Amino acid sequence: MRLIPISAATDPLLEVRDLQVRIPTRRGDLLAVDGVDLTVGAGEIVGVVGESGSGKTLTAYAIMGLLSAPAVISRGVIRFRGQDLQALAAEERGRMRGSAMSMVFQEPLTALNPVFPVGTQIRDVIRRHTNLSDRSIRGRILELLDHVGIAGPERVAAAYPFELSGGMRQRILIAMAIACGPSLVIADEPTTALDTTIQAQILELLRRLVRDDGISLLLISHDFGIVADLCQRVYVMYAGQVVEHATAGQLFDRPRHPYTSALLGCMPAARDGDAPLDTIEGTVPTVIDPKALCRFADRCGYAQARCTEQSPPRQTFGVVQDALCFRAAELTLPGLVTPSLTDGVLP
């Protein structure tokens, strides 16, 4: 297996700085994404985890240029291969989308058009971005379907989405995403609706695309297990902010943000049935008028007076890890308690 540098400090493929996404609502402007910094290096798999509503999908949409009104990018820079994406004309941006960077969406059923055979939908993507002849396109479609592990590509290309299982539809979406040789793929919860054994197949497919085709992957998930499995680096999002950034190993062994640690304690895999799980009381806040405070403070077991009086600093630890917390350096937070689940006699 090829070794991949952990941090692409020099020239990241994708660089997001201070991204803010604003959504006007009746109650005021919602800051759904607020000051996100994020990079993806060439050949890297980078994860974004966080609870529902933390701003993961909107971050991805902003990067892809897919935000729809009323949501707008109100601050920040997005660079792809050093190029400022927001400075590009809409047309140029559209050309890039699907060829240089592409996305696998959260809901596989709604992402496919129900009234066209899936082969036709892949063809349309290829046509949009290349001048291939119909014949070469046909060959390319079959090659793609085969590449994403579909047996009987001819038959499947002619099938309508409803005739395919969830796992097959997800393979089709991945085929569409890689059809024009992108260097970056953003996968938003690519396996959420799938069975465990099918999920493992899809994750293996994504891993293979990164290893063999040199694609970089930004993987969005609420599942720490998936992220631990696939990602070299991980961003933990909470209420629109990145509260912690670390290697997957650091995240589980030595989390620096109380929110990360609290989430790990909630996981059933971390306990056996005799002990209750940790919980986090309260809910993720919706940020409308951002105040100078820590957004997690009211749910945090380690909060002090200053946490609700000032914005916390971002403290860094070594080359990769950082956390948005006053107490990140002084606290020793529990990581994932040794799981009891399957450390035994597996084949």
Add this chain to the structure above:
Amino acid sequence: MSDEPLLKVENLHVHFATRRGLLASRRRMGQVKAVDGVSFEVASGEAFGIVGESGSGKSTIAASVMRLLRPTAGRILIDGLDITHLSEAALRPLRREVQMVFQDTKSSLNPYLTVEQIVREPLITYGLPSDRVRILEILARVGLGEAHIDRYSNQLSGGQRQRIGIARAIALSPRLIVADEPVSALDVSIQAQILNLLRSLRKELGLGFVLISHDISVVSYFCQRVGVMYLGRLVEQGPTASVMRQPSHPYTKALISAVPGRFGARAERRILLRGEAPDPISPPRGCAFHTRCPVKMGSICETFPPPYHRTAGGGWAACHLLSSQSQIAESQAGKVMI
């Protein structure tokens, strides 16, 4: 009271008549053997978990236990009483004892009723006291109170809605709760709250549970025993800890090794199954798993249904690979307990 288990499911079969494919003629009726010979028992204060691929028949088992549908064959006994063919009227007193919690609380809670009205409904049906004080008592059990009682379900968070679904289920003081994917739609922080709540109901009130989940870590946390479904049949059953640590059936092994993260096997030890579960309208002959089995032996697996074997952990598994010394009669398989 007898020493009969709280719930006993004996050789349950549920077959649905369907048309074969969308364009097939009506004459060619197919049959889905959604559940094809399933047996297990649940004691008071015990949770039995059911895991398995989508479409393997888990929800159909739940619906049968709730008698929301009438089984094709086999028996369902509550406290030794055979409820398989009871009429709706005869079932009525039993419906108090067995309650269900659903995955999709959005659609299972009436949006036009307040929390108070939702929890009151079953109490009124059974002519039980249902004043506000009683409702608050029930809400307190699920960690809710005055602040929530007058709200409509759309004014609650996902976790709070799931608590209301549980409050409604425990309002009649049932003894068995059938929970079909009760935490699947929830974030891990909310999921932990709900699992702790269900756990306290089991431990403090001694409720029995049938818990269905596609999430192995949920089942292994909550359930003392687990059954693994594949295409309408249990392929393995036993104490959760031993099934998780030492799975015997090749499907169970693959399933557990596929759990992502550190909690499953490391990637290089993962058993990747080929393809997907076959269509239950035409299940494979012999062992239904043989089309995907990584350790298939040959024609024996394609021809003969696998025998049941006792496993080291005190459960059983149905596979030709297991040594013949441990073989047991099929009728015994449902009865092997811890």
